[in-house]
Amino acid sequence: MNKLKCYFIVFISFIFLYGCVQTNILDKIGLTTLIGYDKGTEEKIATTAVIREVNPEFQSNVEVLTTENETSKGNRMEANRRLSKKIMVGQMRVVLFGDDLAKESLHYYIDTNLENASVSNSVYMAVVEGKTSSLLSYEYKDIEDIGQHIFRLIEQNVRQEYMISATLHQIAHDYYSFGKDLAMPIIKRNGELVELSGVALFKGSKMVGSLPANDSFYVKIVRDTFKVGLFETILDKEDIPSKVLQKPAEKITVAFDAIHSNRKIKLVNADTPEFDLNIDIRSRVLEVYPDMNLGDAKNVKILQDAIEKKLTKEIERVIAHSQEVESDIFGFGEKYRSSVRHSKLTKEKWHKMYKDMKVNVNVKFVILRDGVFE
Incomplete structure (x- = not known):
């Protein structure tokens, strides 16, 4: 009898737990794979999001959406108003910053992503030559998903040690250290291609210089x-x-x-x-x-x-x-x-x-x- 009572309690507990969990059905959400930040107009933040949507037939569609608002959360709300599916950031793999923004300060953006529990510490960060919106919204002939393409570009070059690694975890460590500055890869559009073009050097939260991509070898060999x-x-x-x-x-x-x-x-x-x-x-x-x-x-x-x-x-x-x-x-x-x-x-x-x-x-x-x- 006691054994049956225990089973009943466990069963009831599962029911309550199931009711507390918010389920996200794949064909009802949009998965943000990449976010790009630029300087907006009138001190606003311009955000370009690469969002993958999956329909009931499991066919995917990629949306590139640019919004402007006073905060990153406001941009997320603005993007939701333009899409029929709820936007989720749990699948985000890359965060990009326009070079104008990087030269001004990235303090707010580093803290914002650190404080967001949905953003993985392993997300890659990089600086873009020019605006991220121009890089991401361009219609490439041979690139279907620009978010996934940039993620794989950075990942394979980091693994083969052709480029330094700059994850959110590494950036936060260097930024809050009292004896080390952070560095990030630089990417740019070159015709129909996206390529790694250099290494961005920071003093505190501001980008103050750069080195060509080949110098990543010397940077890495001294750092690590x-x-x-x-x-x-x-x-x-x-x-x-x-x-x-x-x-x-x-x-x-x-x-x-x-x-x-x-x-x-x-x-x-x-x-x-x-x-x-x-x-x-x-x-x-x-x-x-x-x-x-x-x-x-x-x-x-x-x-x-x-x-x-x-x-x-x-x-x-x-x-x-x-x-x-x-x-x-x-x-x-x-x-x-x-x-x-x-x-x-x-x-x-x-x-x-x-x-x-x-x-x-x-x-x-x-x-x-x-x-x-x-």
């Missing part, structure tokens, strides 16, 4: 580690003796993949401040053009030294540019704060110190295997 990506660099003829090449050339192109990289930052002088940046890369060379005999150990050593020199020079250039715009996207400030007791470091204090910071870059490049071609 590099494991699977493919990279290509061009050496000058002075870097490689002509006698080791099959034929003379003004420039030598080397393609390699970084099987493993490791970086260590050490504070050596707190007054300047001055850091030692040591980067170790173990890699295999995939291709050298013009060809050179890598079966000879002396030639391998020449190539290693040339690549070390090139990478050191490029990393120094990228760090120097970030210092010019006072954007510590590498986290030298975090190392300073953890190494100096009672530093009382603030964002403003560190940005002033960062401009005059000295970094001693030491790159060690080791070729693990040569003669491997894809």
Whole structure:
């Protein structure tokens, strides 16, 4: 009898729980996959949403809708008034910002998305060259769902380490840190294509500079580690003796993949401040053009030294540019704060110190295997 009573209580509980849950039938809602923010007129926020609607026959339709309002929630209400289905943001994968808005401030938009429980912390964030509305509303010949296309574009480049990752979780961590600034990919429309064109550098919540897409390699290798990506660099003829090449050339192109990289930052002088940046890369060379005999150990050593020199020079250039715009996207400030007791470091204090910071870059490049071609 007691057992039967327990079953009855559990059954009644399920009924009440079922009644409390709001169900969302797929053919009655619109799934927002991407949101783009721009500066609107009269201090308003312009929002462009990519919304996927599914009909009862499970055929999908993509709507691109632009609205203007004083708040992001107001834009959502405005979009709902224009559609026959309730808009949901639980499937959102990407948030984009027009560059004019990014140069003004993204503080409000970072906080708004963090406070929205429906927005995943893994959503990607990026800056658009120009307005997001122009990028998203363009009718591409070979792109049916621009929201899904941009998500896959960013995701596959992040996974292959061709571009830095900037999820909401990572952006929030860097933004609220007292020793690191945030960075985001930059995308643009190029004819009928959408491409990753660079890296946006921020000082606090404002975009203050940018780097070309190829520099994402140097940014990532200083900020983190590099494991699977493919990279290509061009050496000058002075870097490689002509006698080791099959034929003379003004420039030598080397393609390699970084099987493993490791970086260590050490504070050596707190007054300047001055850091030692040591980067170790173990890699295999995939291709050298013009060809050179890598079966000879002396030639391998020449190539290693040339690549070390090139990478050191490029990393120094990228760090120097970030210092010019006072954007510590590498986290030298975090190392300073953890190494100096009672530093009382603030964002403003560190940005002033960062401009005059000295970094001693030491790159060690080791070729693990040569003669491997894809």
